[in-house]
Amino acid sequence: MMQEPQQAREAFRGGLRVPTSGCCPGWTQANLISLPREFAYDFLLFAQRNPKSCPVLDVTEPGETSASIFAGDLRTDLPAYTVYDHGEPIGQRTDVTDLWRDDLVSFLIGCSFTFEAALLDAAVPVRHLETGSNVPMFRTDRECRPAGGLAGPMVVSMRPIPAERVADAVRVTSRYPAVHGAPVHIGAPESLGITDLRSPDFGDPVRVEHGEVPIFWACGVTPQAAVMRSRPPFAIAHSPGHMAITDARDSDFLVP
Amino acid sequence: MMQEPQQAREAFRGGLRVPTSGCCPGWTQANLISLPREFAYDFLLFAQRNPKSCPVLDVTEPGETSASIFAGDLRTDLPAYTVYDHGEPIGQRTDVTDLWRDDLVSFLIGCSFTFEAALLDAAVPVRHLETGSNVPMFRTDRECRPAGGLAGPMVVSMRPIPAERVADAVRVTSRYPAVHGAPVHIGAPESLGITDLRSPDFGDPVRVEHGEVPIFWACGVTPQAAVMRSRPPFAIAHSPGHMAITDARDSDFLVP
Structure with a gap:
């Protein structure tokens, strides 16, 4: 790597054309x-x-x-x-x-991706790094605040985290607000309008194992959803x- | 109040025309x-x-x-x-x-002013609140990064803090980056181009007592310096x- x-x-x-999660x-x-x-x-x-x-x-x-x-x-x-x-x-x-x-x-x-190194340092597992795939990303039913001619839904990335490590994942990522910071949503994907975790709108699907909770962070693909x-x-x-x-x-x- | x-x-x-430090x-x-x-x-x-x-x-x-x-x-x-x-x-x-x-x-x-309540909660004294005056503010010799037609120096506010409480003042204010956050400078006003602490460019002078260190936070008067x-x-x-x-x-x- x-x-x-x-x-x-x-x-x-x-x-070279690869997802950059885990790179540098x-x-x-x-x-x-x-x-x-x-x-x-x-x-x-x-x-x-x-x-x-x-x-x-x-x-x-x-x-x-x-x-x-x-x-x-x-x-x-x-x-x-x-x-x-x-x-x-x-x-x-x-x-x-x-x-x-x-x-x-x-x-x-x-x-x-920036805070994934900090998650790994805290021994919080990151599934898409384990599987060598791209992170799954989803359009939500949450509207961004529009500005001038730009409007669109919030896009989120999802990482499944063992239930006993969810608090750690929040704590670690909270310290990086400039790279999306704390999760915007923990569990209950349906309340974000996400109906099937196996079918992300961008990136690759990852498995959510028994005892894991899907955690959602705001995602920088949101500008592209606004462009669309x-x-x-x-x-x-x-x-x-x-x-x-x-x-x-x-x-x-x-x-x- | x-x-x-x-x-x-x-x-x-x-x-009513009063400085708002300590208000609400x-x-x-x-x-x-x-x-x-x-x-x-x-x-x-x-x-x-x-x-x-x-x-x-x-x-x-x-x-x-x-x-x-x-x-x-x-x-x-x-x-x-x-x-x-x-x-x-x-x-x-x-x-x-x-x-x-x-x-x-x-x-x-x-x-x-937003983090002054947090300083007081941490028992860090705030001189201009004690004296009921406006905070002293100074133009520095540090240039902001310009943008388009706007350029100007960084303006700072100054609070004298007892030497043994300086670390606490840093720690407390660091947690409020949206309201200027951690100090930009601690001690040595001359290295910011400030020659006389008793003559602020804006606001009122305050005394720096023996055993106190002048601490400087970035100040939202900076846009006005850019306008000037x-x-x-x-x-x-x-x-x-x-x-x-x-x-x-x-x-x-x-x-x-």
Whole structure:
């Protein structure tokens, strides 16, 4: 498994296409959403109003291809991208250089993969790391607070946790509010409008074993759900689970 | 001393003009900066890039006179306002109704008065509360990260703390990142470019007693320093120390 951000970014630039959960432990991972400048205020306000789903780590100037916490190239150094045309995903790419525009403002949003190292340090098991798959993510029936032309449902990631470790999982992840922080929901997926845990909307399904409780964290795919609902003319995002590996350390975002 | 936000706002609407430190313990206080819509993105980005100084608690729609965490009237319910014309303060007011504009976007920014109740609960003394004066605030020689047309120095508030309680003051305030959180600087005011603690740029001076250390927290007057430097055509702000008393509870912003 890759250990250093630059090494991981080079591998992704070379075409490696894998989910990044477990990659570069201790280094902060981020969701990407790049939108035309005319939508930047609405998006930044959307993020401010929905901080659990959209904790903003960094914002570029229009057209910039790197960021203060990301020394790589945002167009090539993520393992996979989803491109949206008027809210419709028009395909997965490993390189979006030819689609880049000088008016794109890129937002790096905290990712819950960041606190998985802390969960493992606390001996809280993380199922999708055990199985080597992508984390399962679900659209919920909870609406985000809209902002300008942007609205959409909250998306969550799910990790099954043994009942006796649920409190620890809350305690550990609470200390990382910039990467989604404490769970938004514990148990009872039906009350989030999730009818089948085996059919995630993004990522891969994982088993919930006897004695385990499904725990839901707000997810940085929420901006993509807003793009799909609100249909701005153009957007580039990471493919869910295929994150930007930044040069920030997890500890930069640790609160007491 | 007033206990409830609505009661305080009514008194301020009636013309009472006092600093709000110590007012309505347990209720969150906020800095106000209202800017024309065309500057809203630059300001929100400035805040995102300078989160210690400018933790955003709420943002209104253009022209709105209340906010989701402030059920009062932003034009009348603060004890005092400063109005800026091209960056020049053109006077203190207790009511800005006649100056209000439909294109003003109002930002409520966390205020360190919020954590003073927690300091007192921890038996950490707060000098300006003892003396019944406004907190002293200083421009520093530290530049904020600029955003678009906005740039300026970080402003800090200062509280002298007995040396043996400094660690407690750090620990307690660290838990409130949305209201400036941990100090940005402890001791050595000269290294912030502060030459005379007895001459604050805003608020009132307080004595630093023998055995006490001056502790500096980032301050929500920072946006006003940026307005003075960057000179947008129009802005309305609270007068330093004369805050918006919101309907949010301090505990809403407590982290583990």
